[in-house]
Amino acid sequence: DTEVTQTPKHLVMGMTNKKSLKCEQHMGHRAMYWYKQKAKKPPELMFVYSYEKLSINESVPSRFSPECPNSSLLNLHLHALQPEDSALYLCASSQGPGDQPQHFGDGTRLSIL
Amino acid sequence: DQQVKQNSPSLSVQEGRISILNCDYTNSMFDYFLWYKKYPAEGPTFLISISSIKDKNEDGRFTVFLNKSAKHLSLHIVPSQPGDSAVYFCAAIIYQGGKLIFGQGTELSVKP
Numbered sequence: 369d370t371e372v373t374q375t376p377k378h379l380v381m382g383m384t385n386k387k388s389l390k391c392e393q394h395m396g397h398r399a400m401y402w403y404k405q406k407a408k409k410p411p412e413l414m415f416v417y418s419y420e421k422l423s424i425n426e427s428v429p430s431r432f433s434p435e436c437p438n439s440s441l442l443n444l445h446l447h448a449l450q451p452e453d454s455a456l457y458l459c460a461s462s463q464g465p466g467d468q469p470q471h472f473g474d475g476t477r478l479s480i481l
Numbered sequence: 482d483q484q485v486k487q488n489s490p491s492l493s494v495q496e497g498r499i500s501i502l503n504c505d506y507t508n509s510m511f512d513y514f515l516w517y518k519k520y521p522a523e524g525p526t527f528l529i530s531i532s533s534i535k536d537k538n539e540d541g542r543f544t545v546f547l548n549k550s551a552k553h554l555s556l557h558i559v560p561s562q563p564g565d566s567a568v569y570f571c572a573a574i575i576y577q578g579g580k581l582i583f584g585q586g587t588e589l590s591v592k593p
Binding site for chain 1: 515523524526570574583
């Protein structure tokens with residue numbers, strides 16, 4: 369059982385839609401991460417939240433908007449995505465900022481039509 | 482510039498034998514290394530890690546070896562089991578400051 373839960377597991381959306389990905393952890397971790405993984409490629413970091421504050425944005429386009437409503441929840445709001453944004457989006461958490469290991473959820477498989 | 486490299490995209494091993502997965506890195510500032518396993522339709526699962534102050538770490542069937550002078554680490558799985566068939570990612574980080582950098586992954590297939 370994964371301790372980081374991501375919903376939905378699959379999402380298909382058009383380029384004009386607005387949708388959100390959700391991530392939840394109840395391990396008391398204070399750092400949470402969003403990664404993007406394309407097929408046959410390694411995960412690539414997008415955002416890091418430390419103590420519910422955005423600490424790292426890896427130059428991600430503004431059509432991806434992260435939000436951390438509380439210490440257990442992490443959202444990724446999506447708007448006006450492009451077909452090349454189709455990928456697996458992974459959420460992870462760690463005990464504290466910079467602590468390892470990071471624990472990953474099973475991801476949301478996103479397809480942009 | 483790929484800082485963490487896994488040069489073998491795939492590896493096939495017979496059940497019961499040893500699996501050796503290799504990883505090279507270029508950034509000498511990396512001081513902590515991790516191995517993750519990933520099954521299809523699941524997220525990466527942490528397997529084992531090693532700090533740069535050690536050259537070996539063991540956990541059951543899994544052993545990670547670090548050769549700092551060669552900037553090389555390897556994961557040994559003994560004995561290999563069919564359930565070990567997955568993609569294995571090597572990752573490196575400058576602890577407490579940097580971001581986790583993943584290699585391209587090696588797909589391990591353990592045949593009965």
